[in-house]
C-alpha cells in the first residue's frame with residue numbers, strides 16, 4: 168500500500184451572511200463542508216457525488232486553497248496546504264489543477280485555444296522558448312484529441328465537448344500530479360459525456376494522475392472511479408469501493424441516488440417512475456435537521472435518527488458509512504438494462 172498523496176482531514180468551510188437589516192442584524196452560518204476526511208493515493212480516482220448544494224464545489228475549492236477552510240487540514244505529500252501563503256499556494260498549482268463544469272464559460276472568449284492551453288506555461292516558466300511552448304501546446308492538443316492545426320481558433324469555433332478538451336489540455340500542460348474535475352461533463356450533451364469521461368480515464372491511466380471526479384449523478388462516476396464518496400449537505404454519507412457501492416450501497420441516500428438515475432428507455436422509465444426514491448427536497452442549509460442530516464428524507468429512519476448524529480464509521484469490509492442502521496439494512500441492488508446505470 169502506497170502512502171496517500173492527498174490527505175484531507177476534518178475539513179470545514181462555513182459561509183457567514185447577515186439578515187434582518189441594520190437594526191436586527193443577525194448572523195447566519197451555512198456549513199457548506201462539514202468535517203470531510205479522505206485519503207487519495209497516487210494514480211487513484213475518487214468520485215464525489217451528491218445533489219446540487221451538497222458542498223462538492225466548495226470542498227474542491229477548499230482543497231485548492233481558492234477558499235479558506237475554517238478548520239481542518241489538506242495534506243499534500245505531507246505538507247499542510249491550509250497553512251501556506253498565497254505565493255506558496257500558487258506554486259502548488261503546478262501540481263494540483265482543476266477542470267471546471269462549464270467549458271464554454273470558463274474559457275476566455277478573446278484568447279485562442281493555443282493561448283488558453285499555454286497560459287500556465289508562460290505563467291510558471293516565463294523564460295521558456297516560444298517554439299518550445301508552441302510545441303508543447305500542439306502536443307497537448309493531440310493528447311486530448313484536438314487537431315494541432317486548430318491552435319489559432321477561438322472558443323466559439325469549437326463545440327462544447329471540444330471546449331472541455333481545451334480545458335483539460337490546459338489543466339495538464341504543467342504535468343500536474345492531481346487534477347480535480349468539478350462536474351466536467353454536466354454541461355455537455357449526453358452523447359458527448361462518455362467521450363470526455365473516457366478521455367479523462369485514458370489520460371489518468373497513461374499519466375498516472377490522481378483524479379477527483381465530481382458529479383451529481385452516480386451513473387457518471389461509475390466507470391472512472393476506484394472509490395466513491397457520497398456527500399449530502401456538506402457531510403460524507405458513505406465512502407466505498409466502486410464495485411461494492413453499486414452492488415450493495417451502505418447508506419439509504421446512496422441507494423436513493425442509484426435508484427434515481429434517469430432511465431434512457433422511455434417505456435422502462437415510465438414504469439419505474441411509479442416509485443419515487445428520493446422523497447422531498449434538501450432542507451434549508453441554514454436550518455439543517457437535528458440528528459442524522461438525512462432523516463427528513465430517509466424511509467428507514469428510527470427514533471434515534473432524529474437526535475443522534477451518526478459518525479462516519481468503518482464497516483467490516485472496509486468501506487465507510489454514516490448511518491445508525493447500516494448493519495441491519497440490506498440495500499442490495501441488481502443493476503440491469505432497466506436501470507439508468509450500466
Ligand SMILES: Nc1ncnc2c1ncn2[C@@H]1O[C@H](COP(=O)(O)OP(=O)(O)O)[C@@H](O)[C@H]1O
Nearest residue numbers: 182197199218219220221222223224225226452
Ligand atoms: N460563496 C458562497 N457564499 C454563500 N454560500 C455559498 C457560496 N458558495 C456555495 N454556497 C452554498 O454552500 C452550499 C454548497 O454549495 P456547493 O459547494 O456549490 O455545492 P455543490 O457543488 O455540491 O452543488 C450550498 O448551500 C450553496 O448555496
Ligand code: SF4
Nearest residue numbers: 459462465472490491
Ligand atoms: S441514520 Fe437513520 S435517518 Fe440517517 S440514513 Fe441511517 S436510518 Fe436513515
Ligand SMILES: [Mg+2]
Nearest residue numbers: 223224225350
Ligand atoms: Mg458544484
